[in-house]
Amino acid sequence: MVVAMGLEQMDQYAPVLMMALVAIAASGGMLAASVIAGKRGHRPAIKDTAYECGMIPIGSNSARFAVKFYLVAMLFILFDIETVFLYPWAVVYKDMLTTNASLILGGMISFMAILAVGFAYILKKGALNWRE
């Protein structure tokens, strides 16, 4: 029974798979078509340089960038996981309000409180301050 149900649910993903195949075929086909149909030009050395508004490129091709971007990426992972945690809670919230309201509401408020402390901490640390 469980297996049958599982299969039935997986059936719903079959169209998604079809869609993925069609989409991959479409973009792959376009890339291939342009290779076949595209004009072949000659290849002077200047064409192989990085584009910097027509000037000869200065320095190395890979630019240095602020470590702040790295910080944002880490914070994103934390907050995104917290967002994902909130989804199942939100879905069962209405049903559980009638049976066990204090658990579902209290649980959320304590979760939010911890989240708020963390958020206040990163604000205080200036992790989100981009204007310095």
Next chain:
Amino acid sequence: MESYLSIPHLLAVAGDEKIFGWVTPFVWYSAIKVLVAVGLMLTMVAYTVWVERRVSAFIQDRIGPNRVGIFGLLQPLADGVKSFLKEDFVPGHVRKVFFWIAPGIMLLPGLLSIAVIPFGSKLGEQDMVIANLNVGLLYTFGITSLSVYGIVLAGYASNSKYPFLGGIRASAQMISYEISMGLSVIPILLIVGDLNLGNIVAYQGGSLWGWFIFKAPLSFVIFAAAAFAETNRLPFDMPEAENELVAGYNVEYSSIKFALFFMGEYASMIAVSAMMATLFFGGWTLPFFGLDQPATTWLGGLLHIAIFLAKTCAWIFLMVWIRWMWPRFRFDQLMDLGWRRFIPLALANIVITAVVLWLKA
């Protein structure tokens, strides 16, 4: 065999009978829906570009493309052919594999995320949704998150300064606004108690005030702003920023690879407009003339699809309009807005909604 493939027969088939081999009606109908949806989506992409150019021209008191066909309606076709015929040049300094993958995957998130969106009620016996997933909304967010890969990979693969800057800007911006986007819809989940988009649409039937733009206005504001940031549209088009980064992540690309970035951008713009129509504007329903009930006739079914497309197109038009009216944010303003304003606001919105529901219960 031929009688099986005839349209009246296919429309009559409802059970699990096999058409041939493993091809059940379910597979057959799904294939039709997928092909029509992808075809429609690519056509809409082409014509959104045309609308963008015409509307921008109108706003700036120019004429815009009007030479190819009536009103320039064949312009997208001409542009498509042109980008196939251009030289497909891969510069020597790029990272080759990623350079090819990046434009290839740009189109996928936009196309895939419409798979769960109900674009109509019923047409004959068929539900007008490609995959009726019970985790619909979660799936959409999962897929839209992937759209950052195309841009970041393009920036990294180009091995050049402007694309690289565009790429890291894009990654920071898109992941930041993804959080507020994800948080902004939680009040809707609280109210509906379901992730399935069909049920979210059904919940909004009944009256105009049932639409979530009125029931959860703060969610709507945050979602709308995040939608602009996610699709890299003005006022949040940091990754491209024509006049500071030349064109950002797509500088080193040519021919159809260059065009694929734009197609991807417009595809996600259409997808996000469809999401907006579904989540906040009642999807295929209209609260008048009983149009909020699943259709029983073919005409009704087509009317529902038309309603959905009209709502989506209205949003696309609004996004185009805003692009030509608003200046660009500065990067620090953008990050400030995302992290310091929208995230606390979205969290507060969740708490308030939860408490109100508790008081009502």
